[in-house]
Amino acid sequence: MPIRHLPETLINQIAAGEVIERPAAAVKELVENAIDAGSSRVDVSIRDGGLGLITVADDGMGMTEKDLAIAVERHATSKLPDDDLVHINALGFRGEALPSIGAVSRLTITSRPRREDGSLADAAAITVDAGKKSSPAPAALPKGTRVEVRDLFYATPARLKFMKTPRTETQNVRDVVERLAMAYPDVHFTLTVDDKQTLDLPAATGDLYDRRLSRLRQIMGRDFAENALRLDAARDDVRLTGYASLPTLNRGTSQHQYFYVNGRPVRDRQLIGAVRGAYADFLASSRHPMLCLFIDLPPAQVDVNVHPAKAEVRFSDAAQVRGLLVGGLRHAIAQAGHRASTTVADQTLQAFQSPENAEQNPSWDGQYRQYAPPYRNMKGMAGAAYTGAVYAAPQEAQTAPLSGLESLPGARTHVHEVKADPVQLAYPLGAACAQLHETYIVAQTADGLVLVDQHAAHERLVYERMKTALSNGGIARQPLLIPEVVEMDEASAERLLTRSGELAELGLVIEAFGPGAVAVQETPALLGHGNIRQMVLDLADDISNYGQTMSLKEKLEEVCSTMACHGSVRAGRRLTAEEMNALLRQMEQTPHSGQCNHGRPTYVELKLNDIEKLFGRR
Template sequence: MPEDSPHISPDRSIRRPVIRQLDDAAINRIAAGEVVERPASAVKELVENAIDAGASRIEVCYADGGKTLIRVTDDGCGIAPDDLALAMSRHATSKIDGSDLLDIHTFGFRGEALPSLGAVGRLTITSRVDGFDAAVIRVAGGQTDPVKPAALSSGTVVELRDLFYATPARLKFLRTDRAEAQAISDVVKRLAMAEPQIGFTLRDVSGGGEGRVTFRADPETGDMFDALSGRLATILGRDFAENAIPIDAEREGLRLTGFAALPTYSRGAAVAQFLFVNGRPVKDKLLTGALRAAYFDFLSRDRHPAAALFVSCDPHLVDVNVHPAKSEVRFREPGVARGLIVSGLRHALANAGHRASTTVAGATLGAMRPESTEPRVYQMDRPSLGAMRSSYQAQMPAPETPGFAEMSAPSARFDPVIAPEQDAPQEALPLGAARAQVHENYIIAQTETGMVIVDQHAAHERLVYEKLKRQMAENGVARQALLIPEIVELSMGDVARLLEVADDLAAMGLVIEPFGGDAVAVRETPAILGEINATAMIKDVLDELADLGDSNMVQAKIEAVLSRVACHGSIRSGRWMRPEEMNALLREMEATPHSGQCNHGRPTYVELKLADIERLFGRT
């Protein structure tokens, strides 16, 4: 090793680091590395600027995944000619005055995006303000040209070409054109969700010309929920809109609005979870954990809820300046925010009652639809009325042949037919009147508009489970005191994190106390869990705290036991039920929240409309 190596030299003053002031070009390139990771990041910054400018319509064009061209056109207020040069200066913004960095009501506020984009690409801004002539400014690799006159009727057009041409090493980290285009689409759709009154158009102009529209969302009208529902239907599909319930809850200055899907409309991955704070799309572990906690009693661990939730509050209650891309936030009272989401969602899901998603019926009809490729017989191709009557008469059974009502099948048991005038009130109820039991497991009920098929075991299991939960909530969780407290050794940080939620754990029957230094003592455990490994449970709780910021591990284990008890105490598959029992089960399902899905998120019933059934048989 050389003698002057700083690792062995006793005279450290020889290699003392020198503090230097970076020039503006280097500062802008560093900022671009934090703010503009890929073309989608540039689109996000430019579209947010257009929204802040009060635009009612925004068009985004890109070529080659945004690598060679990004153009954002809006009809907002524009930038005056005298302000164009200033807009390209670092930390120049019209959105805050710097006196209160928490009083932020806009998407952008740092004044970094435009100079950063100009430092790594070829940026052109053309804009016109009412009462002024249009003007244009160009910046390439950090070099700014003078402002010049331009032709534009209104608004602003920002064009970014050859992104990262000034920092070619960054180009190697970009993905394929298709992947970058998908990221741009995701960014635009998220922003479109938060602004349903603004029209968005996304266009791929690779290869030149007008290109093709890959996404379009026209401005929505109506009140907040109508407009949001229409926008979500455009972006997430009609199925989501039809199977989502509106959310509107408030707590201590925070308001939660949006739509959350029914548990039976769950997804295999967390790809349909969209969270916003004061209209800003965020990816926050606290909010994601709260969403998961609200549904954990209704979904198995391999299923994920779908939701678009908006938290709004006074800007002073949340700090949005904690991440370079502003994708994370920090609440002043994180417990209030989490509690609002959990309680708001659970209350809305309870109000949904026994409702199950319509996609369940669609999947059922799809499974029942024949796979034959033979052409359908339409009404004009059927035999004449006289020919059909003759055919029916020829097929009529002999008088001594037992009628259909007297026939029995080993796989189904039909109940005596009840007079229509007595059944009418029950048929008008949501789950109708019981008509039969098939394979001693499925109840067939008739409604005014179709039929309902109920899984008797799954339905009754949910009813018993909800009853057990109510009893536990009323009487509390019984605790089992340990004869000898179990000592769990942890790190100082884990001990502090665990003691912060000690009261919540105690409410679930797990009582812990500090045991000095790096350990806690487990003194009581939930009695319903029996003998448990307290050390393993404590470590599982800590893992959840580190991952989600909160833990439902103890509650999940308790409710898993309740679920098993409910399973063993419910009507078993294969048990024959009397008509009054079947109708009583239907009525209890209608009166019990969450009865539309079993304890694992599967549907407890399927509703088929008469029109759908007739379509299966070609009676259209």
Template sequence: MRIQALPAQLINQIAAGEVVERPASVLKELVENSLDAGASRIEVDIEQGGAKLIRVRDNGAGIHPEDLRLALSRHATSKITTLEELERVSSMGFRGEALPSIASVSRLSIASRATGQESGWIVSSDGGDRFADPAPSAHPQGTTVEVRDLFYNTPARRKFMRTEKTEFGHIETQLKRLALSRFDVSFSLSHNRKEVFTLPLADQVMEQERRLAGLLGSGFLEQTIHLDREQAGLALRGWVARPVFSRSQADMQYFYVNGRMVRDKLVTHAVRQAFQDVLFHGRHPAYVLYLDLDPLQVDVNVHPAKHEVRFRDGRMVHGFIYRTLHQVLADTRPGQEVDRSTGEIRLVEAEQRPVTPVSGSNAYQRPLGFQVQERPATYQPSFDMQQPLPTPAAREGAREEDDIPPLGFALAQLKGVYILAENATGLVLVDMHAAHERITYERFKQAVVDGGISRQPLLVPVSVSVSSREADLAESQQALFRELGLEVDRLGAETLVVRAIPVLLQGADGEKLLRDVLSDIVVHGSSERIRDEINQVLATMACHGSVRANRRLTIEEMNALLRDMERTERSDQCNHGRPTWVQMDMTRLDKLFLRGQ
């Protein structure tokens, strides 16, 4: 066949195949248009899961009557006019394809009243390439777009639609994502004329957290840490759930770049790396995070549906996200609290409660008067036990009231597994093996950091065939290889040789290590592969070197372990992601015994 121009209607339907996957895709495009129009209120009405009707009404700037028909034309937009504007685009949409694509596979109407206009106008389409002339319409300032009978003229596409319940589930999820991106906008959603949710404006952090709880559940909010960090033109803010709130699926992960929700491999990798030391195997973190940076540093024009972005300096972005989350998670220890209004992490002040010294003992005995038989020492603290614990002479002159540390003071040991302690809030239960495992692991890691990663020369250097690009990359990354404990030289245009590997990884496959590190550098600009493998060795060493179950500890040893936990990063969970301690406050204990009821 001869080459010929495609009909306009077919062009639009082809474009619709890229941006209109299902009713939820239509909703996304329409709501993003409302946001770009400066709306502060967006109302969404759905019928039959979106198959019959998708209506989006906003109070934005509106569309000028002379532009209504143009809005349904392909590649027509008010959002950019030049390449320079495209390179720093901050609007959600900019291609000018959404409305004509949607109109080509549905019966669409747009009613709008622009700012400064005395009346509204409406234009409609029946799925063809011809549009009726705009007609007067009673309409407040803003725009209402109605999409009826989606895919009615493309039956093959309509067959791929799922049940009404499934399609509406996707719509609800999509609107939740959009509502989490803009707290300065109110949203409402109804399905088959029944209200599903209404979200008021949320300018303050507490109001934003109320929206979070409404959309993601109160359980998520109760376990989150609020963060707000800036560095070198990058800002990361939002909420990240503590590791104990991990999920079996990656279904509660919301990441926004300059207000646009994305599913980006670089971002996902950075977050996963930050959680690596604290998540149980096979679990996924939960978070709602916002990354803001200069629009020039991110390319959003890489995907028709704008799900993906490309960072100009991916290595810098990856490192910033990883370091920020890594530090936030490192501060999850007893007595640490995050100020939700500022994101500042601080030590919680201990409540003043009476502490009774016991004569002739190196331990504080709590008022309940538990007496525990002392046994031979089995716990080796990381500091002199006499420095958290007062000397006998100091105890005799002690005040009647003293500060109670976050984990309180040990009362007893239960079945050789758990430490029972009393703090200012109530009862604390500590899994002594899990806690000591984390303490030992963090001390091992710090020792490696302080002393660097020692290398061990290989008796027989390993020759590795690579591409010329990989060989060039290895040659330019010698400093990184030395930092990771690898010694790598270039022997030829496509040949590398591994001469040394980290001491802690002796016996490891040198070729595999090199290829994995090179792969990481190509994709992410850096590599944590060696450190991760070393940490796995250290974690195993920590597990075997920690106090075991059925070991009896003295009161001094229990208190020393509690104080170590309060000083150790990530001590809220062990190396495998299990919690190391739980708090049972007086309210919870009273409920167990029906007190006050």
């Protein structure tokens, strides 16, 4: 067979295969063009998941009749005026999108450009049908540009076969529009699906942060907007801005994480990895924060020409960007101090609100069960999904009808009451008033009440102190008068002993004690007298879980949280008023104390307002 040059139409269809994978990709290209054209309003409309019809209308700068004819040619762009691929300032730069779409559909572009003096010139239109181009002709249009794509992929039936249901494609289109809208809060976006408007995002007002946050509120929701930490960090020429959720507002997937590089939406494993690193201390590995991050840097420091759909980028200094992200996020989380997200209180209120739910709840069998806090087994918890309910208080318990109370012989209904110290009332977490079930501290604040899980809170305090001690030169140890011998299987003992040097640095000194046992000589001083045996066994399990290659210091969180767990005030211990107030005061001063090591809240705050609503007083 002779080698030959392919016809233009075929070349465009092949290119379209990469650039326009599905309807959402066409929408993305067209909306990006509208943004590049300086539009303040972009209206997107689709039919049949975008396969029947896509229209994108904008009020941007428009194109002249002459430009229209060139715009649909391959490799024709107005966005690289200096033939410079290094300094790309627009979302488009390849001149591929329109010819690719035109090669596989029936494309009509109508445009009415603005003259230099600001007045409007005449409108013109051009059509491309499966790659066959018409000449531009006069048309009518009030302003801007309107692109109409009919019968996408009709010219490439092979591709058409791979389309998902219109519903899935519609969802993808919505995602694309939302993703772009998040980065351009000054632009009014609408989306109409099968003649029904499903999205209306008016231009936001205020300063850049306000505008962004109000756009994010519309798309990511109120919970996010109310529980997002504002980010602003810079390293050399690279700037990080945006919003990230408090660790207590988390999700089961990383889908709610949006990244933009110079205003361009990107998906990047490294960036997701950096976020994971930043939150590792506060969230179980199966949980993910919600966030929207904008990275801005000089165009020369990022290559945007590495992916057919322009969805990935390559940084010239990836480590710098990662460092900025991890540092910026950690700093913001630390600044949040003991703040836990309001969603926790909302969920609590919801759970309280309707006692009749208890009857409808099929798992409620009328019996009160003893819900021990799940901290007994930290390893089990680390992987467990936190469903968002206030931990350790399952739905049944929260909604239990009051009348059930008399029949609770096994429950620790004892209320340990103390007098609220008026001096303590002024503090954010208030004055301790009572201890319930020997597990929860009830405190009164100036404008509400706070419920603290004493074990979770103390565990976090111990953990933070261990980390600080470690970075200040090591954890103080306290010798045991009589070494505690802990028996276990030989392999576990062996594993522990090979890491004994590292454990000693962390405050735990162990020695061999025959096969299958170790003797504990010293323990971290700030743990007090916890359950040493269980802690050592748990540590042995931890070590076997993360293998021999990782240094214990690298896995500090796990080691410390295992130790912290065993050294913390147990649930079930009666506390004095002083102890309770001391715990509250320490929580206020300790960074990250609003959540335990796995992103579950350590306390819930209910405002008087909300409580009054519960009782219909408002």
